[in-house]
Amino acid sequence: MANAGNSSTAPVARKSRWSLTGMTALVTGGTRGIGHAVVEELAELGASVYTCSRNEQELNQRLEEWKVKGFDVAGSVCDASSGAQREELFQRVSSCFGGKLHILINNVGTNIWKATADYTAEEYSKLMATNLESSYHACQLAYPLLKASGSGCLVFISSVAGLVHVGSGSIYGASKGAINQLTKNLACEWAKDNIRTNSVAPWYIKTSLVEHLLENKEFLDRLISRTPLRRPGESEEVSSLVAYLCLPAASYITGQIIAVDGGFSVNSFEGLV
Numbered sequence: 001m002a003n004a005g006n007s008s009t010a011p012v013a014r015k016s017r018w019s020l021t022g023m024t025a026l027v028t029g030g031t032r033g034i035g036h037a038v039v040e041e042l043a044e045l046g047a048s049v050y051t052c053s054r055n056e057q058e059l060n061q062r063l064e065e066w067k068v069k070g071f072d073v074a075g076s077v078c079d080a081s082s083g084a085q086r087e088e089l090f091q092r093v094s095s096c097f098g099g100k101l102h103i104l105i106n107n108v109g110t111n112i113w114k115a116t117a118d119y120t121a122e123e124y125s126k127l128m129a130t131n132l133e134s135s136y137h138a139c140q141l142a143y144p145l146l147k148a149s150g151s152g153c154l155v156f157i158s159s160v161a162g163l164v165h166v167g168s169g170s171i172y173g174a175s176k177g178a179i180n181q182l183t184k185n186l187a188c189e190w191a192k193d194n195i196r197t198n199s200v201a202p203w204y205i206k207t208s209l210v211e212h213l214l215e216n217k218e219f220l221d222r223l224i225s226r227t228p229l230r231r232p233g234e235s236e237e238v239s240s241l242v243a244y245l246c247l248p249a250a251s252y253i254t255g256q257i258i259a260v261d262g263g264f265s266v267n268s269f270e271g272l273v
């Protein structure tokens with residue numbers, strides 16, 4: 001009887017802890033792969049989502065599909081590696097969401113697979129501009145909007161390549177390693193503004209970025225032999241963690257880099273057992 005009051009309010013409180021209703025989110029690169037799954041996951045949980053990509057035709061097609069599914073998603077063309085286009089993107093996001101943003105998902109990233117000695121200066125600049133500088137600047141542009149929301153959440157799509165050597169190129173690894181450190185810096189620096197910052201670090205996920213590698217049977221067999229769960233991952237297995245980190249249910253989690261990797265990053269040596 002003493003808990004009667006609690007039992008009537010608890011279900012409502014629990015429901016709101018697992019909902020993004022009333023929240024606004026920007027997901028960069030939402031038309032394919034992990035970004036696409038994140039847009040759908042956040043929208044399904046009730047968020048109003050804004051996304052961007054470079055291919056206008058594909059973006060319009062996705063926006064149409066989301067409308068049919070009943071998701072609240074808007075978007076515009078933006079090359080996230082361009083500073084001027086990032087500024088324009090955030091002006092649009094700010095006016096779309098009334099100057100407040102609860103969630104920023106820094107998803108855009110790319111790779112060029114080469115040996116370190118073979119990279120050109122242009123390739124270095126392109127990878128760093130797309131993977132690191134775009135996310136860094138997006139955080140700066142998002143800061144006043146996240147702060148204004150009263151409860152901000154940043155999630156970076158990093159990679160296990162930022163934790164250990166995985167043979168995917170040293171520039172990619174360095175850019176993701178920097179993202180992991182940035183996660184820790186911002187978690188501490190912006191905690192005073194009630195902004196949480198976390199990273200999700202996937203291993204191989206079946207997307208257009210890596211499909212050419214996963215189609216190579218020899219490569220896939222090697223990957224499977226090093227992965228305890230014996231398969232590459234699906235985009236939805238990453239987006240579920242991203243969504244969780246955005247929920248009020250994750251309100252005490254900040255500064256973490258969480259691998260979504262089928263156990264790859266804890267698997268050092270295949271012994272006898």
Ligand SMILES: NC(=O)c1ccc[n+]([C@@H]2O[C@H](COP(=O)([O-])OP(=O)(O)OC[C@H]3O[C@@H](n4cnc5c(N)ncnc54)[C@H](OP(=O)(O)O)[C@@H]3O)[C@@H](O)[C@H]2O)c1
Nearest residue numbers: 029031032033034053054055079080109204205207208209
């Ligand atoms: N797939 C994996 O195995 C894996 C593993 C670890 C980490 N990750 C990370 O996960 C993130 C997403 O990768 P993904 O595999 O989903 O890639 P993806 O299949 O290539 O999709 C990338 C998405 O981002 C957009 N995009 C790419 N470059 C952009 C730019 N400069 N400006 C705006 N939009 C851009 C693409 O659309 P447009 O091409 O039309 O712009 C597309 O919607 C990346 O940061 C990647 O490093 C992926």
